[in-house]
Amino acid sequence: MTEFKALQISEITDNVFQCEVVERQVEDLPAGDLLIRVRYSSLNYKDALSASGNRGVTKNYPHTPGIDAAGVVEASSVAEFAVGDEVIVTGYDLGMNTAGGFGQYIRVPASWAIKRPQGLPLRDAMILGTAGLTAALCVDKLEQAGVTPEAGTVLVTGATGGVGSIAVVLLKKLGYQVAAATGKAEQGVWLSKLGADEIVDRAELQQGVDRPMLKERWAAAVDTVGGDILFNVVKSLQRGGSVACCGLTAGVAFQASVLPFILRGVNLLGVDSVELPLVVKASMWDKLSLQWKLDLSELCQEVELAELPGSIERILSGGMVGRVLVRLD
Known part of the structure; x- marks a missing residue:
């Protein structure tokens, strides 16, 4: 044995x-x-x-x-x-x-x-892991929804986490302006080294939960936390903007309103990397080994x-x- x-x-x-x-x-x-x-x-x-x-x-x-x-x-x-x-x-x-x-x-x-895939050693594949695959799927969904670097700043919530930190690196590589939201102010310098152009205090994203709409701010977002922070992000998207949602550390529920969707035409895009068809996973791993290869x-x-x-x-x-x-x- x-x-x-x-x-x-x-x-x-x-x-x-x-x-x-x-x-x-x-x-x-x-x-x-x-x-x-x-x-x-x-x-x-x-x-x-x-x-x-x-x-x-x-x-x-x-x-x-x-x-x-x-x-x-x-x-x-x-x-x-x-x-x-x-x-x-x-x-x-x-x-x-x-x-x-x-x-x-x-x-x-x-x-x-x-x-x-060729060009992606096993060690690099596991530095990415499910977190990297999820981050890539989020960015891919945003781009499929029409988000481009010219549209404006892309927010990443939970930016010090696995998915969030890789999303920051990937978005910067692709030419986006990136705002990194975190509750760990001491990690601001580190997030800037990863590529964040702006550091946003998580507390700022928790304000205005009771309001149906917030000022237009983000062209798009990758949300890794869920809860009321997610819906505050939805309420802060620019007209036609999109947020890719993949996490729930801040909760599975939020105080929702249809107003951002029908007045600004924004999109809430769900991302699942667990039960995804293998062919989709394989295509994303290929992308991460080639044009989206990251340091x-x-x-x-x-x-x-x-x-x-x-x-x-x-x-x-x-x-x-x-x-x-x-x-x-």
Whole structure:
């Protein structure tokens, strides 16, 4: 039997969970077409929720989180993949109820995996991970809705987070004026280094919740937080503007009004990167390996499995900035 290391979350008493690195057996992994030796993963907010025992993410414990994984195929039962292929797996059920990328091996359906695009090393793919894929999908949706750099400033909420920070870098690369909204004023210099032209205090975006409309300000936005901040952004869009919505850390509900939609013709665009058809994910990864290839050296910190519990605590407490790359070699 093949043993490997994995971060395992166990329920030691009712609603009390323990996080530790353990030895697991490959033979205990779920059935699947591909056995993948994981080289890199990344830490996302959803992973932290799973690690804290959130039943909305993970139903049964013990469990290994990790919704992202990049590695090498070690066994394949399908013709599309051969032993030695380098692959990327993000989303679907990986790390939720299927043992995820915080283990040195995963076994998954072939329909979850794409071959690594040329020009995108496995390490770079996991610096991006689900966060980078989501940021790219948001920007792509905005451009499909007609947003151009000439239209004006694009706001990014939750800009110090994984999705937000990558969105700042990507938008700047594409020639946009970028406003980065954050509650971490001390990160303003860092956000400016990433490409933000303007730093917006999160408290400013929380004002005017009771008003049906706000002054036109943003040509477009990438919103990673949801809640009333999202609707305040909607109310602040310029005529015909759009906001791509992909997060909920500020809440799942907001005080809505139809007025911005019917008086300014604005658009609220939902973005899902989890159950997206594989062909769409593959096209976006290709884009991130070519014309949208990014330098993410300023926003990544690298950890090993043993260091993950501390990183999970930081992301749950709101103290994390940028991306956490998990090395599993």
